[in-house]
Amino acid sequence: MGIVFKQTSWNIVTITVAILIGGINTLYFYPEFLREQYYGLVVFLLATSNLLQPLMSFGAQHTIIKFFSSFKNIKEKDEFLSSIIFLPLFFILPVCFLVVQFHDLIAEFLSVKNPIIKSYVWVIFLVSFATSYFEVFYAWSRVQFKSIFGNILKEIYPRIAVFILLFLVSIDILTKENFVWWLTGLYYIRLIIMIIYSLFLYTPKFSVKIPNNFKEILSYSIYILLAGSAASFLIDIDKYMIPQKQAISQTAYYAVAVFIATVVEIPGRAMFQIINPLVAKALNEENFIELKNLYSQSSENLLIVCGLFFLLINLNIDSFYMLLNNQEYSNASLVVLIISSAKLIQMSFGCGPAILATSKFYKITLPFSIAMAVSVYFLNDYLIDLYGINGAAISTFIVLLIFTVLKIIYIRYKVKLQPFNFNSIKIFTSIVLIYFFNSYINLELSPLIEIIIRSIIILITYVFIIYFFGVSKKMKDLLNTNF
Numbered sequence: 001m002g003i004v005f006k007q008t009s010w011n012i013v014t015i016t017v018a019i020l021i022g023g024i025n026t027l028y029f030y031p032e033f034l035r036e037q038y039y040g041l042v043v044f045l046l047a048t049s050n051l052l053q054p055l056m057s058f059g060a061q062h063t064i065i066k067f068f069s070s071f072k073n074i075k076e077k078d079e080f081l082s083s084i085i086f087l088p089l090f091f092i093l094p095v096c097f098l099v100v101q102f103h104d105l106i107a108e109f110l111s112v113k114n115p116i117i118k119s120y121v122w123v124i125f126l127v128s129f130a131t132s133y134f135e136v137f138y139a140w141s142r143v144q145f146k147s148i149f150g151n152i153l154k155e156i157y158p159r160i161a162v163f164i165l166l167f168l169v170s171i172d173i174l175t176k177e178n179f180v181w182w183l184t185g186l187y188y189i190r191l192i193i194m195i196i197y198s199l200f201l202y203t204p205k206f207s208v209k210i211p212n213n214f215k216e217i218l219s220y221s222i223y224i225l226l227a228g229s230a231a232s233f234l235i236d237i238d239k240y241m242i243p244q245k246q247a248i249s250q251t252a253y254y255a256v257a258v259f260i261a262t263v264v265e266i267p268g269r270a271m272f273q274i275i276n277p278l279v280a281k282a283l284n285e286e287n288f289i290e291l292k293n294l295y296s297q298s299s300e301n302l303l304i305v306c307g308l309f310f311l312l313i314n315l316n317i318d319s320f321y322m323l324l325n326n327q328e329y330s331n332a333s334l335v336v337l338i339i340s341s342a343k344l345i346q347m348s349f350g351c352g353p354a355i356l357a358t359s360k361f362y363k364i365t366l367p368f369s370i371a372m373a374v375s376v377y378f379l380n381d382y383l384i385d386l387y388g389i390n391g392a393a394i395s396t397f398i399v400l401l402i403f404t405v406l407k408i409i410y411i412r413y414k415v416k417l418q419p420f421n422f423n424s425i426k427i428f429t430s431i432v433l434i435y436f437f438n439s440y441i442n443l444e445l446s447p448l449i450e451i452i453i454r455s456i457i458i459l460i461t462y463v464f465i466i467y468f469f470g471v472s473k474k475m476k477d478l479l480n481t482n483f
Contacts, residue, residue: 257393
């Protein structure tokens with residue numbers, strides 16, 4: 001777990017910096033300089049491109065992670081990488097043809113409720129192309145167990161790009177209308193940097209020969225393509241559906257709330273960049289002792305760290321919203337609690353998703369993903385009408401809770417492994433007790449001072465409980481060593 005700890009630590013730093021920059025963008029620059037309409041437009045365009053991205057990549061990034069470590073010599077690895085980078089073109093070329101032929105029809109369909117969308121349809125496809133190939137070459141570097149630089153490009157680069165562009169809008173060098181097009185171009189610069197870095201790490205001897213197990217590779221890619229598309233649907237369908245039922249400004253309020261809530265998953269996003277290739281390697285080598293270790297430790301460690309993030313966010317959310325210029329955003333405070341709870345449950349699953357995606361029973365990911373996508377669509381369709389953006393958050397929570405439990409049961413049945421133990425119960429209980437105890441404390445101070453004081457109280461209380469009850473031996477040893 002040494003390489004996991006080292007690269008996860010760096011990735012947490014990277015994502016934390018990205019979140020801070022993104023926070024400035026999301027909570028101040030976007031609302032102040034783009035206003036609700038154009039902010040909602042950007043959220044819609046990027047969310048829709050994310051829905052398309054798994055299709056455009058053809059599952060190639062997941063295929064690289066699953067199969068690269070299974071090849072035993074350089075020649076086989078070179079043949080594999082030479083062939084895999086062309087897989088996305090099987091979907092990209094037909095999509096481009098369809099967009100050219102039916103652009104006006106697509107534009108009319110997407111802009112029924114909000115006509116502003118009509119002029120930016122091409123952005124959806126251009127961004128999805130750039131992000132698709134970025135993920136492919138990022139996976140290329142991750143299988144070399146080098147995730148830090150790619151994570152910087154994935155997390156920090158786009159937020160700095162947005163920061164710079166929003167600053168240019170604020171001083172009238174760039175118009176709101178052109179902001180989207182400049183952002184699209186910067187996604188392509190990021191792609192070029194990622195390609196250069198990946199080839200620097202490992203440059204294969206390119207050939208036209210395909211691997212002997214190409215049928216298996218293609219079959220896996222198709223399954224992951226379909227499963228990934230359904231999973232992406234789950235993540236971004238709410239941001240797509242809200243503008244179809246509500247004013248586009250509601251998408252902006254919802255996006256801010258989701259941005260705040262997803263801070264909970266920072267440690268998981270950092271860990272998965274390096275742990276997923278290790279899970280694939282353990283499965284390819286049938287090393288189930290290592291797999292059990294990765295599964296249980298990732299679940300426990302993520303539950304502890306993500307639990308702290310959950311408490312810091314939700315117990316400070318009212319004070320945080322008071323710092324914003326536009327109090328309309330505070331109407332989505334319940335969204336923060338619901339989505340962050342869903343993310344905490346998801347993170348407690350540890351590296352379970354990687355086990356499902358890279359094991360021999362990977363085909364189960366497709367029916368799981370389709371069932372989740374269908375469920376969240378119909379729940380959104382019903383609950384958004386009833387509860388607005390809160391309904392979208394409730395839909396996400398219900399689906400993630402039910403299907404996380406089902407996935408845990410499935411892995412337990414297949415490989416006799418499960419992520420939880422008695423410590424998990426103690427961690428969950430500690431989080432709930434600290435939340436309810438602190439939620440009744442009203443300090444009646446200025447918002448910023450209250451956030452600082454409450455955060456210190458939460459941190460001290462949480463660390464004390466984790467240490468006193470010996471929930472995590474590694475964390476207790478770390479505290480003993482440093483203090």
